[in-house]
Amino acid sequence: MSNQDCIFCKIIAGEIPCFKIYETDKVLSFLDIGPVNKGHALVIPKQHCENIWDLPAELGQDIITAAQLAGDAIVKATGADGLNLIMNNNEAAGQLVFHAHFHLIPRFKEDGFVH
Ligand code: 5GP
Ligand code: ZN
Numbered sequence: 001m002s003n004q005d006c007i008f009c010k011i012i013a014g015e016i017p018c019f020k021i022y023e024t025d026k027v028l029s030f031l032d033i034g035p036v037n038k039g040h041a042l043v044i045p046k047q048h049c050e051n052i053w054d055l056p057a058e059l060g061q062d063i064i065t066a067a068q069l070a071g072d073a074i075v076k077a078t079g080a081d082g083l084n085l086i087m088n089n090n091e092a093a094g095q096l097v098f099h100a101h102f103h104l105i106p107r108f109k110e111d112g113f114v115h
Contacts, residue, residue, distance in 0.1 A: 002048050003048045003099070006048055006097075006098070006099045007097055007099070008044050008048075008097055008099035008101065009048050009099060011028070011030065011044075012028060012044070012046050018030040018031065018033075019031040021041055021070040021073055021074065022043075022066050022069050022070040022073070024062065024066070025046070026045065026046055026047075026059060026062045027043060027044065027045055027046060027059070027062045027063055027065075027066045028043070028044055028046060028066075029041055029042065029043045029044075029066050029067075029069075029070035029104070030042060032103070036105060037105050037106055037107065037108070037111070038078050038080075038106060038108075039074040039075075039077060039078040039080060039104075039106040040103065040104070040105050040106070041070055041074055041103075041104040042101045042102065042103060042104070043063055043066045043067050043070060043101065043102045043104060044099060044100065044101045044102075045059045045062070045063060045100060047059065048099055049099070049100050050098045050099070050100060051089040051090060051095065051098070051100050052087060052089050052100065053089070054100060055100045063102060067085055067102060067104060070104060071083050071085070071104050074104060074106055075106060078106045078108075079108075080106030080107060080108055081107060081108055081109045082106075082107040082108075082113075083104060083105065083106055083107060084103070084104075084105040084107060085102055085103070085104060085105075086102065086103040086105060087100075087101070087102050087103070088103075
């Protein structure tokens, strides 16, 4: 079920263009329009759901597989040394688009990541 006002549902429907990295009948991975690092991408379920609690558990495996395959392609294409997989849930956690999504963020040694 799609949500008429949802920007990611419009991307899935092909009404808004995106640079696709990986796609099945259940999930889509594409480049983020405002990358925080080179190769920043998103993985979304094609079924509209708002956040982690709304996400059907059976889609979890498809999303992990998409994250592995798209993540591998991005790491190889950018020469990244690592990859963050991040999900923001609810406004207080930084969620701006209310269609569940995981961020794939390539990391480079020169980023100087601090734990
Ligand atoms: P959030 O803050 O909700 O976790 O992240 C939403 C992400 O969606 C942001 O990183 C933002 O750059 C990305 N985004 C928003 N609108 C579009 C769009 O129309 N196309 C693409 N490719 N990414 C988008
Ligand atoms: Zn949606």
